[in-house]
Amino acid sequence: MDSGNIAWLLTSASLVLLMTPGLAFFYGGMSRGKSVLNMMMMSFGAMAVGVLAWITFGFSISAGDTMGDIIGNPMYDFGLIDTLEGGDAMAIISAGFGATFAIITVALISGSVADRMKFGSWLLFAFLWVILVYAPVSHWVWGDGFAALLGPDGPWFGSLPGPYDFAGGTVVHINAGVAGLVMALLLGVRKGFGKEPMRPHNLPFVMLGAALLWFGWFGFNAGSAFAADGFAATAWVNTTVATGIAILGWILVEKIRDGKATSLGAASGVVAGLVAITPACASLDPIGAAIVGLLAGVFSALAVGLKYKFGYDDSLDVVGVHLVSGLWGTLAIGLLANGTINGDAGLFYGGGITLFGVQAAAAGVTIVYSAIATLIIGLVIKYTIGLRVSEEVEVSGIDLAEHGETAYEEAK
Amino acid sequence: MDSGNIAWLLTSASLVLLMTPGLAFFYGGMSRGKSVLNMMMMSFGAMAVGVLAWITFGFSISAGDTMGDIIGNPMYDFGLIDTLEGGDAMAIISAGFGATFAIITVALISGSVADRMKFGSWLLFAFLWVILVYAPVSHWVWGDGFAALLGPDGPWFGSLPGPYDFAGGTVVHINAGVAGLVMALLLGVRKGFGKEPMRPHNLPFVMLGAALLWFGWFGFNAGSAFAADGFAATAWVNTTVATGIAILGWILVEKIRDGKATSLGAASGVVAGLVAITPACASLDPIGAAIVGLLAGVFSALAVGLKYKFGYDDSLDVVGVHLVSGLWGTLAIGLLANGTINGDAGLFYGGGITLFGVQAAAAGVTIVYSAIATLIIGLVIKYTIGLRVSEEVEVSGIDLAEHGETAYEEAK
Amino acid sequence: MDSGNIAWLLTSASLVLLMTPGLAFFYGGMSRGKSVLNMMMMSFGAMAVGVLAWITFGFSISAGDTMGDIIGNPMYDFGLIDTLEGGDAMAIISAGFGATFAIITVALISGSVADRMKFGSWLLFAFLWVILVYAPVSHWVWGDGFAALLGPDGPWFGSLPGPYDFAGGTVVHINAGVAGLVMALLLGVRKGFGKEPMRPHNLPFVMLGAALLWFGWFGFNAGSAFAADGFAATAWVNTTVATGIAILGWILVEKIRDGKATSLGAASGVVAGLVAITPACASLDPIGAAIVGLLAGVFSALAVGLKYKFGYDDSLDVVGVHLVSGLWGTLAIGLLANGTINGDAGLFYGGGITLFGVQAAAAGVTIVYSAIATLIIGLVIKYTIGLRVSEEVEVSGIDLAEHGETAYEEAK
Amino acid sequence: MKLVTAIIQPHRTDEVRAALEAAGVKGVTVSEAAGYGRQKGHTEVYRGAEYTVDLVPKTRLEVLVDDADAATVTEAIVSAAQTGKIGDGKVWTVPVDDVARVRTGEHGADAL
Amino acid sequence: MKLVTAIIQPHRTDEVRAALEAAGVKGVTVSEAAGYGRQKGHTEVYRGAEYTVDLVPKTRLEVLVDDADAATVTEAIVSAAQTGKIGDGKVWTVPVDDVARVRTGEHGADAL
Amino acid sequence: MKLVTAIIQPHRTDEVRAALEAAGVKGVTVSEAAGYGRQKGHTEVYRGAEYTVDLVPKTRLEVLVDDADAATVTEAIVSAAQTGKIGDGKVWTVPVDDVARVRTGEHGADAL
Ligand SMILES: Nc1ncnc2c1ncn2[C@@H]1O[C@H](COP(=O)(O)OP(=O)(O)O)[C@@H](O)[C@H]1O
Ligand SMILES: Nc1ncnc2c1ncn2[C@@H]1O[C@H](COP(=O)(O)OP(=O)(O)O)[C@@H](O)[C@H]1O
């Protein structure tokens, strides 16, 4: 047991836990004043039911002994009791670290259902999604010593370079992005979508959220080294480089297209950069990280307008940011990996095109599974307890109707 | 010297320091728009005079060579000069870690005196309370290698199992909760108490506060292992489990009783869960932690209404949250301890009822001392410089009168 | 490689990165409601171009092989590629740690140009300033194993005690403070300066910023030990002591002079204390730290009024806080150093007056260079793309004109 | 000239503004208000406390019109704002001696 | 009918509303305002700068009443709002041509 | 007596208040409003969406004056608020039956 590694993982788990309230502010600030509390409650609710889902079956399905490389044994360690009794500090804190990943991933989806989803239905959705979607996908990618379905040593890709997903480009961002798209389609558009402005009600909160996300993301990316070592340090530097440059990418697009660099754009650029570098943070040199960040900002800045074109109300841009930049970061490994990990270099670093193909295949499998499984969960809830609040509630504000509160009473 | 342990304690001390501003937002958001600054200034003021109290006599009384197992020698290390000169990194940062505990504990009390206490009187109160209440009680529980009055190896309980207080259920939460009750009674109710709504003026701030508290609490609980080891990891996991589930406990009560799950309830559930798991975080398995969290949420959700029944204006629920959940967590060790520490198991884990009795006794002593000592300090201030602002100041807003400011001038 | 040290530096770098968004809130809350976004965007923009400046030439000039003790070789490691490939965790994360220092330093300057600087010009300024001012000065003080120009083993002071600058009193605070003064003079005063109140539009944000700065500053000061050791622990304790007491210093001045202790004063006291202890945190005992903190609060509380006297619009008090307290902390080493480092004690701790003189000389060189270099950069921008927005934009609000946004739309 | 003032439910604002444009009204001034009347406040329970909320948020519209248009404009507002629920609001008309347009200094009907 | 408008100290709002209910007034519209008059602003020092604060927050109440009730209502407001300090505010009455209740479309005194 | 109400551009408030003081007006009540008229909203693009912003923020001033002063005060406001750009606002005058000063209970011109 190396106390330095334990110290870093304790820190990292704490940082990742903070990301979900960070997301609550990022999303809450972007929503309208009459629905900010509901938006934040979806994140806090994800922390509540996410913990429950994780200690019951999520952890076991994700990290338990594999059953045919598909899922961990769901009865592997109910209540994490054996893990804690084992007394191995790294094993214990890793179980906690895993919980924070499950929570933030499902919380990300809430951005696409803003202003209109029943709170009880959200809690149920979040609980089921962690167990049925997050946990299996995380098992495929990271389970069984990277030897489950989508791992670099797994049955499908074992003989090929990759696929690589250091901290969760597929498991977290593509997965949540696809689920967000499905839920946005299932719920339908908000009243006034595409006509009313629906501008962020509190932009400093959006920036606070982006800042807490960036800060917490150091735990996410550099913590995924599971050690305080060179990989962690590399992940830290690349995360900062990509994120800083992604801000530039996003606001440059805005400046050129709309004439003005917005604070919403800067905050969104932060998140796009973080998302894109997540899978790739240990595979790149900083020039590669800068390219990944710059294009993440550009791609996502362009992608957030698509919802108006195609008419899906991905309210707070889960698709435009997490799916698009998650995909880009995952594929970018195939282009820009510098070969540090197993000598597998990307196309522009002297490797062939195979790694790119493997990355694309892993992303594709994740997309398909996430779409189908999320659709099933969503449909079951829709036709049982229902997904959406009434139009009257939506217009007068979901905060008051679902939570009995309004966010601000500053004048009193 | 183990650098991993030092790294974790440096991190933990930083995290606990952040809890007090977190509390400033938790309380500040709950207060009305005309008294938010005063509320936050009580926390920032606690940081100022708390440091002064700690480096003068607080540290020495808390951690100095024991005088009859009752207090540390007040002249043990004035100014922490010997401790720093000793150069032992763990000793130095432990002195800093202790300061952060003293600060947050006294800051907690400010919730019960909201909107109506003179700022100067608060500063004096906080200074005296750290030295005369916090420091001795912390010595009893943790002083002299756990061998002072209320320690597991101390004169009173040395031959029995327990009492256990890993991170401060008695020292911090019961202690502050009782002091809050005494001060609320001494100050009397606010104008309009029980009639006017006095709703939180900014609920996102309440949630921000809860988030920073949770984040900081990892340092509080897992840092109390004073090492990056299995205890720390266990404390981390149990803290997260109890807190997540406590949210559910609180909002379930609200949903059933009032029909709506509020964001204030979720944020309060976070704090109730954190409070309850504080003493117990190293003694439970995660199922025990989940039970402690669930019932902390339930008990505190029910308890916050008591002030209207009994007519004490514990404005921001220091009693309902910290005293009630602090007591519950302290007693829960007697029921649910899994025997990891010294083989002392709780009633439902095969131990006898003795541990429960010992826990109750330690809590009782703390309650009695805290009540009497706080009452004396409060009375002295009341009859010298006075405790309460005028009614006119209270109605027009304490921020303007005591600090010459209003919190928001957004329109300008 | 010691994993505990790496863990602490990973944590410290993350903490320092968080300081810049913290500053965005500290400054953003102080500005008016119509210019808060621009204020925050200057910090976020500093993160974006600061990263770019650092990975291109900033890192190399700061930390590269010295060229005549003046600057590091600008071509030392373009893109940090060699550093990352080297695989030495401490070297890699140190490069990242350095980036966070460069970013916060330039971001500090933005406080003096509030409400009136073109955003594009700010980005250009920040980029150039990191490369041409921050990087060289940091090389002088910390470069080449402390043997460059202003290092304790350098050509100028090698035979004398000092100069000491543990975490950046000269490099960061004096440097940014002087640059802020120069830019305030170059830009000229805001419309209404000295007549309209221009009060902070959101004081809780100011306090949030101060809290995040304090929290992050633990990484800044204790992280500058580059190890989890006794120096780090000492720096941690002294940072907390000085900061807590500085709050008292500032609000005491206010109470005596104006009759009221303000929350803006408390938050400013936090920053003044942190600034002053920055160079000195490893050189003092806690009594020395308390004196440094107390007087930092007093000096800066008095100094922020000077701008009205002399007519420079240092809008958010970069000069009053960073230059004044940065100078005080740097000089205080000459008075209060306890001799722990190389036995070099300050005047009141048995050393002579030499150390004070050396500290003053190092500060003086920094002031002169920073003033001249900043002036040149500022003039070049002024006479090319221009520095200042139109008066109409200033009156109607820079947020709308430069970023197309207003911060709050809470009613919608 | 007349000043027609309307206190309406906030969520009917868009409909009323559309109706005013349809009725040929060229300008409107809008502000926030709160009120009570038949629509008394309701009792709420929050965090264990029971209390009465009595002021309900409303929107105020002010429209300057020619004498002849006052009745039409009033009817346009009434029908667009109506939901039939208690609390729909009031519309009233007061006489105006004079109106001036700031930009041009014109007076009377030309200034509308 | 008449419209009675009152500008009062914010902290007297509850008392005035109680007085209005006692006087039989069935509805009120409330909004925020600021003003100055004899109660000039005061000089403040803040962070080393001295300046004058001149607008003082006030609350505006509007009450539609029958012609006969205007005087009574005015007196009720005056006596409930009075603290005797400068800045207590003003109450004024303007003639109203017509009132409509949005919910029902009723006009005149029935609409109050 | 008369009530002169002005809707003006917010950034002209200081100038108008100075002009009112110069014209001998002793008190003013100020509040926030928004409006549209000839100054229609403009189309904006934000985060890939295009939409129309139609309400423009304005400041409302209310001044109670003697009958004789209404015209002077109106002119004072108009000339101080004028920028010549569309959206400069309106000033209108309505008759007032009575004014009371809350502090003293005085009525009529004495209460101004
Ligand atoms: N007498 C009155 N004077 C001024 N405003 C009134 C008056 N009566 C009602 N209002 C305003 O009209 C709103 C709706 O009135 P209310 O009596 O609740 O419903 P309704 O008009 O549908 O019967 C109130 O909230 C208040 O703002
Ligand atoms: N001539 C006026 N026109 C409109 N409002 C006025 C006028 N004079 C005073 N007010 C309003 O009444 C408030 C109180 O008036 P002030 O002269 O300060 O006190 P008092 O009426 O007690 O002498 C002011 O703040 C302002 O809102």
Ligand SMILES: Nc1ncnc2c1ncn2[C@@H]1O[C@H](COP(=O)(O)OP(=O)(O)O)[C@@H](O)[C@H]1O
């Ligand atoms: N008929 C009206 N009734 C009430 N307010 C009006 C009316 N017309 C204009 N206003 C107010 O005056 C403001 C300026 O009017 P606008 O027509 O845009 O400019 P201008 O008066 O310079 O031609 C509007 O924003 C609105 O608040």
